[in-house]
């Protein structure tokens with residue numbers, strides 16, 4: 001079957017709610033990142049985005065609560081103790097987190113993610129989630145991005161007002177991280193059995209990752225019921241082991257975003273790209289990320305948004321690609337989408 005007919009068939013299946021098979025993911029990832037075939041894929045992915053997201057763009061915000069020299073030494077993370085970039089512990093206070101969350105939600109963020117190192121403490125995180133729910137008005141999802149968790153901890157999160165967990169089987173898990181893939185999978189299954197929704201990107205992607213590795217991580221997201229997926233490129237922070245290697249070209253980032261959109265179909269309403277990319281948004285990603293605080297893609301605490309990319313810029317990017325996006329709140333309070 002010729003490639004355009006093949007993509008047409010996948011688009012039809014996606015619009016009928018079918019998830020694509022692993023072989024489909026692989027075949028689309030094998031396309032050259034430039035040329036008419038991949039542009040055809042991008043246009044099909046954008047049409048699926050229209051149906052899956054009702055053409056709604058959404059802004060994911062993440063607040064890094066703490067940074068510290070971390071003995072886990074994941075190769076792509078600036079907090080790794082062995083790289084010597086982060087020399088002391090630093091945490092945002094609850095008051096600072098609440099102020100940031102209030103500002104992000106009022107500006108139009110649809111998700112507020114509390115991202116921690118492995119050492120923040122589960123009970124503290126749940127207590128903070130409760131405080132945010134009480135202090136920050138508006139329509140938003142509260143998300144956690146933290147360490148491994150069991151079923152009891154997942155249930156406690158739900159009770160604290162958390163609706164989404166970001167958790168992913170990383171590319172190179174067990175090789176570039178000190179976590180065993182089985183630990184990640186156990187947590188993913190615990191989330192899958194709970195009422196919490198799962199957000200799981202394919203990350204952190206570099207040009208060296210094979211199509212098989214990318215497909216494996218994306219299929220893991222699908223198999224565990226992710227309602228948000230997509231792709232995050234690895235950012236090579238100077239001083240980390242990957243600093244001298246190449247970063248992912250934007251064309252390839254956009255291609256992977258398009259593959260996740262077409263192959264996730266209606267079952268994955270939100271497809272995220274990070275860092276934000278105009279081409280990826282035009283090819284089916286409807287979610288971009290604004291980050292503050294401790295950012296593992298930066299060698300310092302971000303007192304402002306990471307790389308200057310704020311909610312206003314995120315909204316403009318999504319709108320230019322044809323998505324409707326929640327406006328900033330009126331002076332009287334946060335508005336719905």
Ligand code: SF4
Pocket residue numbers: 070071072073074077078079080117118177296
């Ligand atoms: S990704 Fe998490 S566990 Fe790995 S080094 Fe960074 S803070 Fe530590």
